[in-house]
Amino acid sequence: MNTAIIIGVGPLNGLGAQLCRRFAHLGLHVHAAGRTQTSLDALVSLIESEGGRASACVTDATDEAQIISLFDRACAAGPPALALYNVGNYTPGRISEMTAEYFTAGWQGACFSGFLFAREAVRRMQPGGRGTILFTGASASLRGRADFGAFNSAKAALRIMAQALAKEVGPEGIHVGHIIIDGVIDGDKVRKRYPEYAEQHGVDGMINIDGIVDAYEFLYRQEKAAWTFELDLRTATEDW
Numbered sequence: 702m703n704t705a706i707i708i709g710v711g712p713l714n715g716l717g718a719q720l721c722r723r724f725a726h727l728g729l730h731v732h733a734a735g736r737t738q739t740s741l742d743a744l745v746s747l748i749e750s751e752g753g754r755a756s757a758c759v760t761d762a763t764d765e766a767q768i769i770s771l772f773d774r775a776c777a778a779g780p781p782a783l784a785l786y787n788v789g790n791y792t793p794g795r796i797s798e799m800t801a802e803y804f805t806a807g808w809q810g811a812c813f814s815g816f817l818f819a820r821e822a823v824r825r826m827q828p829g830g831r832g833t834i835l836f837t838g839a840s841a842s843l844r845g846r847a848d849f850g851a852f853n854s855a856k857a858a859l860r861i862m863a864q865a866l867a868k869e870v871g872p873e874g875i876h877v878g879h880i881i882i883d884g885v886i887d888g889d890k891v892r893k894r895y896p897e898y899a900e901q902h903g904v905d906g907m908i909n910i911d912g913i914v915d916a917y918e919f920l921y922r923q924e925k926a927a928w929t930f931e932l933d934l935r936t937a938t939e940d941w
């Protein structure tokens with residue numbers, strides 16, 4: 702039980718990579734999964750330079766065979782203590798102008814892949830009757846918003862799937878949690894793609910990654926007589 706599998710890992714100053722670092726610091730061998738080898742290799746080098754253990758696992762979360770293969774490799778020495786699903790690509794667009802293919806791809810990327818990942822995690826954890834499965838949510842998990850119908854519907858469906866799973870496997874000793882990130886994360890994505898937004902909002906107007914990672918660690922450490930399913934995180938100034 703000293704393994705973590707974390708999928709949805711991209712740039713170093715992004716949530717997925719920082720979650721990997723934290724759980725490596727806690728002594729877990731982290732299997733970091735994403736689609737880009739170079740990003741994963743940079744993260745593994747950093748974790749190893751900090752004294753941790755990590756492996757890079759190039760995986761497309763929407764591909765069932767790749768997810769099964771990821772778990773087969775990562776669980777060779779036993780079931781994981783933690784399986785963390787952080788995928789969730791932003792798919793903007795107006796519903797009236799959207800193709801069926803675009804909507805379906807958005808759902809596959811942010812919901813269906815979460816089902817594939819969670820199913821494999823549960824199958825590996827069930828025999829030992831323990832383990833933690835965590836999902837990353839967003840404002841979209843709770844609210845529909847004009848021009849974001851594909852993303853909102855996929856994130857909301859992921860949340861309800863996670864809730865159903867929590868009720869299914871909780872009695873078997875498996876803790877399922879969902880973290881709602883209600884606002885923009887202060888990380889590489891916003892700073893590189895939308896620098897003007899980062900400039901305008903500053904560090905207090907975006908959600909701090911370390912603070913988010915603390916929430917995942919809190920859920921991971923909980924004792925089973927006092928489990929939390931869901932936490933929501935936002936800045937002090939968020940209009941919600």
Ligand SMILES: NC(=O)c1ccc[n+]([C@@H]2O[C@H](COP(=O)([O-])OP(=O)(O)OC[C@H]3O[C@@H](n4cnc5c(N)ncnc54)[C@H](OP(=O)(O)O)[C@@H]3O)[C@@H](O)[C@H]2O)c1
Nearest residue numbers: 709710711715716717735736737762787788789839885886
């Ligand atoms: N960024 C925000 O402001 C924000 C706000 C609220 C909630 N969230 C949520 O936080 C989570 C992390 O998002 P993030 O944008 O901050 O990114 P991140 O944690 O820095 O990295 C996530 C990475 O997942 C990888 N990925 C995407 N599709 C994948 C797939 N099909 N299979 C495997 N890996 C995949 C991407 O890297 P590759 O392209 O290299 O595979 C992406 O960079 C998401 O669930 C998102 O909905 C983000």
